[in-house]
Amino acid sequence: MNSQTPLLRQIHPSFLKGDQASTQAFRPTPKDKDRLSFDDGDQISAQAAWIRYTNERGLQSVGVLAVAVQQCEGENLEVDPDGVPDPEHVSVNFAGKTNGQRRTISKHLRDFAMARGWQVGPEEATE
Amino acid sequence: MTKEILLEPHFEGERFHHHTLPLSLLRDVEALQGIILEIAKDNYREAHPTLKRLPPRFSDRYELHMSARQGSFVAEIALIQDHELLPGCDPRIEQAKHARDRFLDVLVHFQQQHQGPPPTLPEAAWSYLEKFGRGLKPEESIRLVRGETIEVKFTQELRRRLLLSRPGSQPLTEEVRLLAKVGGLVLRERILSLELGDGRMITAVINDQQIRDLGPVTVSEFGKRWVLVKGIASLDANQHLLRIEEAETVEPLDALDPLVQLEQLRQLPAGWLDGEGLPPGRELMSLVGQWLEEHQHDDGEPPRLYPTAEGGVEAEWRIGRLDLSIEFDASSYMAEWHALDLDSGEVDEQQVSLRDGSGLKALGVKLQRVLADGGTKPSAAAEGGPA
Numbered sequence: 001m002n003s004q005t006p007l008l009r010q011i012h013p014s015f016l017k018g019d020q021a022s023t024q025a026f027r028p029t030p031k032d033k034d035r036l037s038f039d040d041g042d043q044i045s046a047q048a049a050w051i052r053y054t055n056e057r058g059l060q061s062v063g064v065l066a067v068a069v070q071q072c073e074g075e076n077l078e079v080d081p082d083g084v085p086d087p088e089h090v091s092v093n094f095a096g097k098t099n100g101q102r103r104t105i106s107k108h109l110r111d112f113a114m115a116r117g118w119q120v121g122p123e124e125a126t127e
Numbered sequence: 128m129t130k131e132i133l134l135e136p137h138f139e140g141e142r143f144h145h146h147t148l149p150l151s152l153l154r155d156v157e158a159l160q161g162i163i164l165e166i167a168k169d170n171y172r173e174a175h176p177t178l179k180r181l182p183p184r185f186s187d188r189y190e191l192h193m194s195a196r197q198g199s200f201v202a203e204i205a206l207i208q209d210h211e212l213l214p215g216c217d218p219r220i221e222q223a224k225h226a227r228d229r230f231l232d233v234l235v236h237f238q239q240q241h242q243g244p245p246p247t248l249p250e251a252a253w254s255y256l257e258k259f260g261r262g263l264k265p266e267e268s269i270r271l272v273r274g275e276t277i278e279v280k281f282t283q284e285l286r287r288r289l290l291l292s293r294p295g296s297q298p299l300t301e302e303v304r305l306l307a308k309v310g311g312l313v314l315r316e317r318i319l320s321l322e323l324g325d326g327r328m329i330t331a332v333i334n335d336q337q338i339r340d341l342g343p344v345t346v347s348e349f350g351k352r353w354v355l356v357k358g359i360a361s362l363d364a365n366q367h368l369l370r371i372e373e374a375e376t377v378e379p380l381d382a383l384d385p386l387v388q389l390e391q392l393r394q395l396p397a398g399w400l401d402g403e404g405l406p407p408g409r410e411l412m413s414l415v416g417q418w419l420e421e422h423q424h425d426d427g428e429p430p431r432l433y434p435t436a437e438g439g440v441e442a443e444w445r446i447g448r449l450d451l452s453i454e455f456d457a458s459s460y461m462a463e464w465h466a467l468d469l470d471s472g473e474v475d476e477q478q479v480s481l482r483d484g485s486g487l488k489a490l491g492v493k494l495q496r497v498l499a500d501g502g503t504k505p506s507a508a509a510e511g512g513p514a
Contacts, residue, residue: 014399017431018383022443023452029436031403059401100476103465107450111469 001081003070006041007090008119010053010061016122021065021114027106028094035091040081041066043088046119052086063121065113075105130192130205131220133227134159136281140267143200151302152262155269156193159204161255164189166226169249188219231271234279237288245292253293260286261359262302291364298361298369305360305371306380306390309352312344319377322350323368324394331356331371340377353380353387381429385419388432395434405438408457414481415440415455422491427498447501453494455481462490466497 015022028036039049046064053061072079078093094102136156142149148156167189168181182188194203206223229246236245248256260269260281269281279285283301290299310328311320317338319331333341344352358374380387395406407415415432419442423430430442438457445451450467464477477493479486 012400014395014404014434017388017433020431020443020445022431022433022441023450024433024435024441029400029403031436099463100465100474103452104467104474107452107467111450 001040001042001069001079001090003068003073005069006046006066006116006119007038007069007072007079007092008041008044008046008049009036009038009065009067009113010050010059011063011065011122012060013062013123016062019122021110023103023106023110025065025106026067026109026113027102034095035080035093038067038090038092039086040088040090041119044086049088050120061121062123064119066116066119067109067112068116071109071112075108077105129208130194130203131208131223132203132205133163133191133223134202134204134271136202136204137270137272138200138202138267139270140264142264142267146195146200148195148200148202149262155259155262156202156204158255158258158261160189160191162230162252162259163191163204163223163226165249165252165255166229167222168251170222170225170229189223228273231273231277231279234271234281234285234289235277237292238279238285240288248293250294253290256293257290257300261300287366296364298363300359300361300372303356303358303360303368303371305356305358305368306386307354307356308350309341309344309348309354311349312338312341314338319354319356319374321354321356321371324390327367329360329368329370331358331374331377333374333377337374337377341379353382353384353390354378355380355386383429383431385416385423385429385432388430389416389419392432392434392440399434400436404434404436405457407434407438407440411438411440411455411457411481415442418487418491422494424495424498444498446497449497451494451497453490462487464490464493 009025011021011025015025026036028034044052046066050061050064053059069079072092080091080093081089082091083089094105097105136159138148138152164186168185171181171185172178189206192205192207194205195201196203206219208217208220229248232246233248260283263269263281263283263286265283267282271279271281287299305321307321307323309319310322312318317333317335319333319341320328321331322328341354355376355378356371356374357376359372361369361372363369389412392407393412395404397406398404399406419430428444428446430444433441433443435441435454435456440455441452442455443450443452448469450469452465454463454465456463460481462479462481464475464479466475468474477490479490481487
């Protein structure tokens with residue numbers, strides 16, 4: 001993993017309206033315990049990560065967006081290639097950030113990701 | 128001529144605060160004509176059992192008139208009294224009052240939920256009772272007073288109780304504003320099928336103009352295209368929609384229309400976020416819906432509405448170079464405004480309790496100002512009040 005490595009993020013269908021992903025997709029929910037999950041795009045393709053997430057795990061994702069490692073680090077976030085639960089898993093740590101900071105960061109990350117474009121999908125919304 | 132006031136329906140609710148009555152409710156008031164007339168006819172027949180026919184022009188003699196005076200909106204329903212008769216000498220007045228009293232007695236019976244059979248009403252009056260109060264919204268009522276002892280607050284709920292008591296099992300009719308997906312369209316028969324939130328399909332017969340209003344619909348859009356239908360619907364005793372009896376307007380809605388997005392949020396199941404997300408509650412949804420309806424310009428950039436994992440709603444706008452989000456937090460019951468100027472990096476944050484009506488209104492005015500400015504003024508986000 002280097003500063004240009006794409007970090008792959010699964011997007012829940014409820015976090016997509018029209019062509020725009022919610023900033024919520026780029027900040028931790030309470031169940032994430034400050035650590036936002038990504039896959040290391042140098043180790044697994046976006047397509048393979050999406051298939052594993054949806055088909056094998058049965059979780060919901062309309063597609064995959066990505067941000068670069070340096071874009072996370074530019075927001076003063078620690079990027080931790082923890083390898084759990086998958087070898088390619090990466091956690092981006094939001095610990096110590098206030099709610100306001102998390103919102104600002106998630107807006108930046110969402111915009112970086114949308115500017116890079118969808119790596120997989122998005123599937124047509126069912127609604 | 129003098130007028131003898133029979134009833135003074137007080138229309139109570141937000142819509143009547145300017146002392147006016149929406150024209151759509153005139154039909155409801157008009158129903159009083161049929162109610163009084165049919166009961167008067169029935170009373171007459173009971174009093175004159177040997178007569179085979181009503182007196183000629185009986186109906187004309189009971190033509191009711193409406194005038195209005197100030198209040199929320201207070202209508203005066205009156206008979207016009209022939210000036211040639213001495214006061215108290217017109218028999219119609221007593222008969223009309225008798226009919227009114229019988230009508231009010233029935234309402235009182237259902238309002239007070241008395242045990243035992245209610246006072247009967249003539250069969251012919253029921254079609255008019257069906258119309259009376261049909262246009263009321265849940266929070267509205269029509270207050271009917273007789274003397275100092277009888278006061279009826281006629282609401283949707285009282286109307287339902289009354290109509291469910293009528294002989295036979297006929298569906299209720301109510302005015303509805305229904306958001307649904309187009310489930311099918313049979314042009315030749317002008318039948319529009321509507322897919323409801325629970326997956327059930329109902330039909331509406333629409334007219335040529337409404338077909339034009341709907342615009343071209345392809346088969347591939349069935350189950351996806353949203354439409355707002357206003358009209359009169361029939362419902363069963365469990366309040367389930369059966370069909371649209373009379374469509375007044377049919378309006379296609381964009382997928383990003385806030386009404387559509389709110390409906391999608393309402394349909395979220397528990398555990399929507401891979402088993403963990405709470406769906407937004409009814410009270411919060413109602414509050415967000417009303418707030419947006421009041422402050423979101425129809426021609427402005429629409430918000431994107433997303434659920435939050437904790438049962439809240441997050442509204443997000445991109446207005447020029449301003450990235451604005453407002454989280455309506457279900458757990459803290461706060462609205463959290465966060466506006467990021469993408470050029471300067473300046474952030475404006477504000478929190479308002481969802482129980483603070485004036486604070487929420489001020490936040491709405493702030494949103495309106497930002498939307499009107501198009502996010503172009505660097506200070507736009509910071510102008511709207513205390514941070």
